[in-house]
Amino acid sequence: MARPAVNAEGVSKRFGATVALDGVDFAVACGEIHAVVGENGAGKTTLIRILGGVHRPDRGVVRVDGVERHFVSPRDAIAAGIVTIPQELRLVPALSIAENIALGDLPVRRFGPLALIDRTRMYEQAREVLAELDFAPDPRAAVASLGFAERQLVAIAKALRRRCRVFILDEPTAALEQREITRLFSVLARMQRQGTAIIYISHRLDEVAAIGDRCTVLRDGRVAALATRGAFTADDLAAAMTGGAAKQAVTASLAGGDPLLDTRPDGTTHFRLRAHEVVGLAGLLGSGTDRMMRGLFGAGNEAARVEVAGEQRRLASPRDAIAAGIGMVPGERSLGLIMNQSVRDNILLPNLDTLSRMGYLDRDAGDRIVAEVMELVDIRPRQPSLKVGALSGGNQQKVILAKWLARRVAVLLLDDPTQGIDVAAKAQIHALIGDVVARGGGALIYSSDLGELARLCDRVLAVRQGRVMASLDRRAGIDESKLRNAIGG
């Protein structure tokens, strides 16, 4: 292997009592794609944040081209040619797409000492990099007007635009469709040929197996395995990550109970969810699945009129929906959780009414429920007083599910619930959905991963422009390619 472009030697990092990294060695060479995988909370993000100048290691050193460097801020790392696409989307919603892409390095025209923004060039550059991803929004539109996955593309474009020697991607594909992923990979391949060192973090192990030259597996803050291309398969990685064999996802039960949720037969969006049934929503970026989901939860612009368990209901707010036995896991975690509050408070939030004893809160009952559901969902650490913001992504997602499981809702609306979640946690979440369905509930699930839908669902509805265009039934067989055709991908 060539000389590393950047490497970490024996880096350790603690956050309070948590040891996020413990003596990790890591290196990436020019022209190499080095994948990093590991369970949620294994320390992947912490590692690349150290390389990117966000955190300073407690022990160990970072070298760039063999020279020891002590980055004080991301600015230093960027100046050294290390550019990162962070895991949590970091864009400025009020600024335009082009400004976000150029931020930190705005193109200027100089008039003597005066440097003015060169807007023409800024828009051109934005258009160019966005085109590489097959994405052509108006670069002058505000980022706030974009959907979650579209913002992900902008974040990628932003990093692509920086000429860099080391390119770090922290779960860039978590919310993306196959089409965008393919585009991204071809861009990465080109950069690789040009000699860029690439660090690629993902939970989609087949992806990793496909593009990684080498792969580091982190477990509990240590390097559990380091393998080169050809020497590992997705299953090997899963085994190394968890320290044992992973279960594959469940297959759904046989469908067909009483109708649980029936949208008004207003033509194109009509569908029905029955007990014991998992229905999928599939759609491309901007197809409106998220709006459909919010609408059903009473959080759309207009009240939803639906039949729940055979009863006509008007859902004007999430409160109405919850009262009708519906729970939703939103696509963005920050919408599902109050980050600076404890796991306990978050889980109890939708359950407060049931814990009210003549106006006051039954703490003991609350604690029992929290303990029970944390056990059931396997939230780690089992510490109800921990702030949710300090949990890893997978555990955060489980907390959102726990809120609704504690309430025993009949209908779960899940907007990309396994996005950014490790294989083991993903299997657990699938199992939990299975449990809900088994005890007579129903689930409506959107996923950016069509394979997941194909495995999980009894029926998948293909959505385009907010309308249900087709319905694929499990009995007729569902597979990824059929789905892709149905949604127009």
Added chain:
Amino acid sequence: ATAQQNVTIGVSLAQDDNPFYIAMLRGIRGRAQELGWDVATVSANEDKLKQINGVQDLIARGVKGILISPIDAVGVNAAYDAAAAAKIPIVSVARGSTSPNQTIHVAMDEKQIGRDIAEWTARRLGGKGKVALLMGPSGAPTFRNLGDGYSEVMAKYPGIEIVFRSDGPLTRERGVKQAEDVLVAHPDLTAIYTANDDVALGAMQAVNAANRKGKTLVTGMNGVPPALRAVKEENLAMTVELNPGEWGRLGVDVLAAFLKGDKVEPRVFIKHVIIDGANVDAKLPKT
């Protein structure tokens, strides 16, 4: 028949939430009504720029003359300049200005009032004791002058010591709080000077609560009815009657004389009267 075209005069108050100015405005309005004049009022709430702006607005409105209680002797001179430029007479009432464009000043002798209060207090104390000064808002010249007059006289009494001195807003609440604290620091305090009756009434409460009634004299200033009642009940040792209503009437009369073309002295003084147990009965509003 001469007042067919109604004359409007402008009034610019330093504040609109102080009983003194409220009473003064009432006097102005009363006298103006007798003359068949209209009154346009603006209030600055102790903001100098706002006072200049208000006077400009009055000029824009086309008033024939302006009565102003300037917040500062220099700071609002631009208002006087603007009036002069528009050839409108501008009469200071109560507070005064250094502006050459001030037409007339209907004034009180602030330093002299301060001296009179001090003399009265010193006599009562027999030339011995500890005194606290609760003065007016920082930077307001009237209250600085009052305090200076007061301190000047007290300096002549070796037996009297000023142990506390503080600026603050003219509110009853502040009177209570600061008097409470001073009485902790100096339990043997013999007199509290206050710049205003509201402060005095607050200080008086603290004195009574500390069981110092009669032992710590509280003096007021302005002569508002509740203060007169307190003097009557011997809770307040004395206050000074300024009769702001009368003051306002005088201001209108002076302006009227000037507009008629009569000769008026540039400074017209209003009398102040010390009110204590001896003469309070005559001053109490009849019930």
Added chain:
Amino acid sequence: MTKLSLRFDPRMKRTLNTWNLAGQMPLLSLILLCAATAVLTNRFLSPFNLTNILVQSSIMAVIAMGMTFVIVGGGFDLSVGSTAALSGCVAGMVMLEAGIAAGVAAGILAGAAVGLANGVVIAFLNVNPFITTLGTMVLVRGVVFLITGGAPVSGESGLPSEFVAFGSGRFLGIHYLVWIPAVLLAVLSFVMHATPYGRRIYATGGGREAAYLSGVAVRRVIASTYVWCGGLAGVAGVMLAARLQSGQPTAGEFYELTAIAAVVLGGASLQGGEGTLYKSVIGVFIMIVLGNALNLLNVDSYWQRVAVGAVIIAAAAAERLRSHRASSQ
């Protein structure tokens, strides 16, 4: 993790864990301040002065508790000073006509009504709380002057003597004025921490969208915090009228800034979702003890301002130490 430990309030547990320094900065600042003053003047710890401090703090403590509701809910209220003045004057006017009980009730209701107006505009019309309550601050002050003609409200012969006596009276050796915030603190702490409603306030302030998607009626919760704030400002206004033996139309100026400062010194976040009633009260004590100390030490009133400004900043900086580790930037 044993079954037993689950029965503890996690909040209490966290507090215990970190008692030593973090989270208790406001209390430490207060103790430091008191100790320094006690060293400089022996009168500070006299029973008489301690009583003073309690009484002086009482009114602001009630206002700061109301402000805590609003700030925890993610809002802001500049109108509390004007509201207190309104309540005091309304209470006085009604009292002179219809007796003490009616007066007190009217005063508190007037405050709650202002709070309701604020709450509706802010929560349901989505107007910025800063600008809304700035508007009500000015507007309500105008209303106070209009109804009183700018003159203090005390009638011909003063407010009813029982009411005036209440302003300086004691029960078990403690002023009534001090009992009120003490009882309110106990009751309201229960509301904030032990009722579903209280938890919803924290949730709404901590993440409005997430709370909404969890079925919290966020608008109603937000509006309700302003009603608390207005109602408590009303209580404070009535207390103030008792203490000043009159309804004072000019009372309460700058109360809003003092109250917000106290709440922030008590560790609340103006982002919402954080804050504790008793710590806000500690914040009030810091402000009041500081003023008391400077008066006792006969510090020049100009230097007093310098000292107050410096201490506010220093106390806030000390409080930052606590959250320093928590925030990465």
Added chain:
Amino acid sequence: MTKLSLRFDPRMKRTLNTWNLAGQMPLLSLILLCAATAVLTNRFLSPFNLTNILVQSSIMAVIAMGMTFVIVGGGFDLSVGSTAALSGCVAGMVMLEAGIAAGVAAGILAGAAVGLANGVVIAFLNVNPFITTLGTMVLVRGVVFLITGGAPVSGESGLPSEFVAFGSGRFLGIHYLVWIPAVLLAVLSFVMHATPYGRRIYATGGGREAAYLSGVAVRRVIASTYVWCGGLAGVAGVMLAARLQSGQPTAGEFYELTAIAAVVLGGASLQGGEGTLYKSVIGVFIMIVLGNALNLLNVDSYWQRVAVGAVIIAAAAAERLRSHRASSQ
């Protein structure tokens, strides 16, 4: 999309697209206010009165521009009023000793120094901006009283006559005091919209973390906004001294609230990242025209407060119409 259209500033384009209503609420409010007043009194549109309005707005406009920097950067500044008083007094004192130019420079520098202190504490010590600038507001006022002894600064025979003349003089028929904000508006708008530095302010206010990860020196940017704000408050303080023909230690009280109200009326978000200088100036005009109109109409000063409060809330509510669609709940 043609090549040509790319050359437009997108902001302008966006503004044009939505000109009809959204985004121009402040201007519409102002026009409505002017129209209503003009109907009620024919004196409103007299040249004398229009000049009045311009001069009256000038000083607050300068302060509001500084406040816009801070608010766009995600901050808050309560200390501008005290800072303006400090600058006016420092300018006066230095001017009496060392001439006009030195005085003006000293005044502005004093303001910038206060801003720098605020900025360092807020950006680098991470202390809450509300509490920090509340502290400086009180502290700086104390300093002003200390250096002036509480008395206005005008020397034995007044400030230099050229300086006083400047306060009422004109150039091309327009007051100098009006030229200053006009020129500043042009220059500073350019800074905010056409330079990378300006965009970094928006980015920092709109998403501090994102800006930080993009390599923006967020702390330096934030600190710099306070320096602008302090420096511009310094300019305003010097203008005020010229207008008041003296340095006034008590000047500038409540300016902070008026300035913040103007900026928010101009559509800025107290969350940061949004706001435009010229709209903040429109916000100032709304406040000043309102006062002017009420004076011309001889509205009682108590009713004036009621009207000002109501209009502030109404204008803010109108401005909400714009962003209404954006907020989902």
